[in-house]
Amino acid sequence: MNISEQELQIFSRHLILKEFNEKLFNDLQKKKITIVGLGGIGCPAAQYLVAAGIKILKLIDGDLIQKTNLNRQILYSVYDIGKSKAKTAKKKLHGTNPECKIDTISTHIDSKNINKYLYNSSLVIDATDNWKSMILINQYCVDKSIPLVSSSTVGFDSQITLFNNLSTEHLCLQCIFPNKKEPNLARCDSIGVLGTATGMAGLIVAQKTINFFLEKKLDNIMTMINVKTLKIDNLKIKKNVKCQYLKKK
Numbered sequence: 001m002n003i004s005e006q007e008l009q010i011f012s013r014h015l016i017l018k019e020f021n022e023k024l025f026n027d028l029q030k031k032k033i034t035i036v037g038l039g040g041i042g043c044p045a046a047q048y049l050v051a052a053g054i055k056i057l058k059l060i061d062g063d064l065i066q067k068t069n070l071n072r073q074i075l076y077s078v079y080d081i082g083k084s085k086a087k088t089a090k091k092k093l094h095g096t097n098p099e100c101k102i103d104t105i106s107t108h109i110d111s112k113n114i115n116k117y118l119y120n121s122s123l124v125i126d127a128t129d130n131w132k133s134m135i136l137i138n139q140y141c142v143d144k145s146i147p148l149v150s151s152s153t154v155g156f157d158s159q160i161t162l163f164n165n166l167s168t169e170h171l172c173l174q175c176i177f178p179n180k181k182e183p184n185l186a187r188c189d190s191i192g193v194l195g196t197a198t199g200m201a202g203l204i205v206a207q208k209t210i211n212f213f214l215e216k217k218l219d220n221i222m223t224m225i226n227v228k229t230l231k232i233d234n235l236k237i238k239k240n241v242k243c244q245y246l247k248k249k
Ligand SMILES: [Zn+2]
Pocket: 170, 171, 172, 173, 174, 175, 176, 240, 243, 244, 245, 246
């Protein structure tokens, strides 16, 4: 995959950075990123990943755009109400780089279709807002050793974690949150959410993804951010030896 003349112009400002020589940029462009959930976190994550040069994307969301989404789901406008989130997002992202290859899947992920949609991903971003999808995606990515960025926001608080999912070293979402069923947590539709909170979470998701591909280092860090205080904590996380997804050797 070569960088076209048009892309050289679009990305000229970060190709100047020593971290982004043409070879590394070319490697980044070959990564296949799957984003599940194109809401408050998925929208900015997708936008900034495309703006960083990510070129092959799969966008999965079964929802249609509603007016209540517009305070945080920045790829959509009032003119998009009632349209598919995945298809509308694709159109907007093509506005940044028309050469992106974007697949859209306007359905929700479930245990029957997850393999079909996630199997060939270089990395999966879970930006869904329900525990059932989160543990399903986590289990799948552990089984297939696919790196996973998991994120969530409620109110002013977000957490973002990249799980390497190496076959030789277990550490997953259920190691940290060992709930089997939907925990009784506050949700955005009941307690509210500020657009800048999901926005910053989406940006951190995008940055962790880029760091992962550029630096190829193990992360094992949960980033927690409160946008009201602007306090960011990076917590070192460890494998839970009682995790139900820990593969028996
Ligand atoms: Zn685990």
